[in-house]
Structures are given as C-alpha cells and as structure tokens.
Amino acid sequence: MMQSIIKxxxxxxxxFFRGHLGRLRSVLSGIRDDSRLELQIMVATSRAYxxxxxxxxxxxxxxxxxxxxxxxxxRALGLASAFCPGILARYDPxxxxxxxxGFRIDSRVSFFLDGGVSSTMAKxxxxxxxxxxxxxxxxxxxxxxxxxxxxxxxxxxxxxAYLNIPIAHHEGGDISGTIDESVRHAITKFSHIHLTxxxxxxxxxxxxxxxxxxxxxxxxxxxxxxxxxxxxxxxGILPGIDPDEPYLVVLMHPVTTERDEDNLRTAASVxxxxxxxxxxxxxxxxxxxxxxxxxGPLIAEWKENKKPAYAVVTKxxxxxxxxxxxxxTACAIGNSSSFIxxxxxxxxxxxxxxxxxxxxxxxxxxxEVAADPDAIEAxxxxxxxxxxxxxxxxxxxxxxxxxxxxxxxxxxxxIQKTFHDMNCH
Numbered sequence: 001m002m003q004s005i006i007k008x009x010x011x012x013x014x015x016f017f018r019g020h021l022g023r024l025r026s027v028l029s030g031i032r033d034d035s036r037l038e039l040q041i042m043v044a045t046s047r048a049y050x051x052x053x054x055x056x057x058x059x060x061x062x063x064x065x066x067x068x069x070x071x072x073x074x075r076a077l078g079l080a081s082a083f084c085p086g087i088l089a090r091y092d093p094x095x096x097x098x099x100x101x102g103f104r105i106d107s108r109v110s111f112f113l114d115g116g117v118s119s120t121m122a123k124x125x126x127x128x129x130x131x132x133x134x135x136x137x138x139x140x141x142x143x144x145x146x147x148x149x150x151x152x153x154x155x156x157x158x159x160x161a162y163l164n165i166p167i168a169h170h171e172g173g174d175i176s177g178t179i180d181e182s183v184r185h186a187i188t189k190f191s192h193i194h195l196t197x198x199x200x201x202x203x204x205x206x207x208x209x210x211x212x213x214x215x216x217x218x219x220x221x222x223x224x225x226x227x228x229x230x231x232x233x234x235x236g237i238l239p240g241i242d243p244d245e246p247y248l249v250v251l252m253h254p255v256t257t258e259r260d261e262d263n264l265r266t267a268a269s270v271x272x273x274x275x276x277x278x279x280x281x282x283x284x285x286x287x288x289x290x291x292x293x294x295x296g297p298l299i300a301e302w303k304e305n306k307k308p309a310y311a312v313v314t315k316x317x318x319x320x321x322x323x324x325x326x327x328x329t330a331c332a333i334g335n336s337s338s339f340i341x342x343x344x345x346x347x348x349x350x351x352x353x354x355x356x357x358x359x360x361x362x363x364x365x366x367x368e369v370a371a372d373p374d375a376i377e378a379x380x381x382x383x384x385x386x387x388x389x390x391x392x393x394x395x396x397x398x399x400x401x402x403x404x405x406x407x408x409x410x411x412x413x414x415i416q417k418t419f420h421d422m423n424c425h
Contacts, residue, residue: 022319050110173201219396
C-alpha cells in the first residue's frame, strides 16, 4: 500500500525591516525545520528598485537632485536582479542579512517610498498592497504570520484578508503609543490566530471581541534569540565603544502622531544630555517612519558640527551585535520597545523619553521621563547609579518559537470571523 503524502502547510512570513529578522529568527528556524510546515519568506525593499518614475512621482526626499542618482542606480540594480537574483544581497542590507542567516527568500516586493513623512508611509502601504497581493497569489500560502504594529504589516494584513488567507498575528493586544497602536489593533481585527506576548495582552485581545479559542499567550521570540547569544563575547562590538568601560546607548524613533517641532525638541533634548554627560555613547539611527527626516538629519548635523569624540553614530547593526550592545550599556536612552522587552530580560537600565511607549507594560528596569533635558539627565544618572536590574521574564521564557510553531501547525480557525461578545452591559 502506498503511503499517503501529507501536504505541508505553507507559512508566509513577511520580513520588512531589520527588527523583524532579529525578532523572528527562532520562529523562522522553527517553521523551516518542522516537517508539517513549509516556510516562505517575503522581504520588502525600496520602491526605487521596482519603479523609477513611480518612485520619483510619490517620494518626498529632502534633496531631490541627490536622491535622483540613487533612484537611477537602484532601478538599474532592480532590473539586473531579474537575471542575477543575488545582486541585491550586495546592496540591500535586509536582503543580505536574511540570506546571511541561512534563510531562502521566496518573494521580494518593492515597498518603501523615500521621504520619511506621513504621506509616504500611507502611499507605501497603498502601493505595497498591489505587489503583496500579486506575490501572495503566486505563493499561495496557507497562513500568513504577521508580527507587531509596523505600518508595512497593515499592507500585508489587508492583502491576506481580501485573499481569504488566514492571518496569525504576534504581539496583538500590546500598548505601544503613536500610530503603531492603531495599526496593531486594526491588524488584530483582521487576524484569525492571536499570539500574544503577555497574559494582559491576551485579555485586551479578548476585549476586542476575538475568539478565545484562538488567542494564545506565547511570549516574545526575541527572548528566544537572547538565550542563544554568547554575551561573554563583547570585544569588537562596535568600533569606538569599549565594552569594559561604562557607555550609553541611544535609539530614538520618530513619533508619528506628534508634530515635527515635538520630534525635534525630543531629539535635541537627548543630544543636549549627551553633551552634559560626555560619556562614551553609541547613537543608533531610528526607523524610517514619518518625521524621520527631522530626527535623522538632526543627529547627523550634531555629529558633523559638534564632532563629539565620545559618540559613535551608526545606521545599521546586526541583531546579535545590537543585543550585546544593549546588554552591556550603563543606560539605554530613547524610546525603543527593545529597551522594554529585551531590556527587561537583560536587566538593562533604561530611560524612556517622551510619549512613544506610554502605557506599555514594562519591568522595573525602565524609567519614563518627559522630553526635557533636566528630566532626562536626572533619569540617566539615577539609572547609572542603580546599575543592572534582575532579569525579568515577563515577556518570555525562551520557548515562544516552540509554541508558535505548534500553533501554526495545528490551529484551524474559520476564515469567517465573528465578534465574540463578552456580555458587558
């Protein structure tokens, strides 16, 4: 008798920015290695690779003449990649890092418009849906795993929903502030399986009328990644930073729901504190959300004009190097969720500046202050004096990927969603 062949469930995972890769690495490996599943990876790159004239028409660069040269080069690379797919791995960091980690890229979509303003974010989502729909129609996944609250994931969720592809959403129910929180909750309402990081987040998803049978508390796979890093290897972590001496880490993302002036003031306040403290500092560039064209250039001008010998400014860090940097810092300053999530497990003293993470669950390692130089300085000095905190496993125990893979392999939610009333009167 011939043994029946069991069809593998195809799981599509979009990796659209550098944080996704580091955050989901254990999940990607788990899906790839599970005999019941087939991993499909979709990456997103600049729209300049895929369309020259559309990119010119809709992008809003700070300097169009300078940007034009990059657009021409990018389009040439995009055309060349049709004959030599590996060429983008030499020029695009996300493509390179994904393949360097040993993962096969099954799909690439041209997504991001240049500009770092609200309109380019919205247009990127709208145009991105078109390519994502085409690629999903080609790949025919059985389920799509969406992570977090980024605007790119909204495009993925909309495309999958209208194609009747079940969506599994990780990190639903979190509080994250800015436009990201609205995106997160919207994705929750599109999704069929909910993989929450904490029990409190599970309760919030239930409050939103989701089916309790398909809401699972799994933890955060970023904790899985931390357990696989050898933190004793700190040498050469970042040129200019001596891991044996106290140093600071700064990571400031723009806040999309605030004005240019507010973002400018927040970033300027942090830079002023760095000048007061004059400690060795690693300043890491933030994301490309709206107002990034304000925050990024301000940091670049500060570096150029002030020439602070104590500061190293870098745009890209591989996930492991960033985690080692975060693990060894005397204090992390800014508004990154990594200070909350990974910072809690690492016991990293952190000062959250401004409103971006307001209301989010956090451990004892975090101090939240207003975007005022005096308040920031006081918070940083307090955290440095305190030193490292005890490791807190509130965001995971290192087995999140194991749980997520099992749920993806076995859960079969109905494609038609219904609202589950909690009978609150």
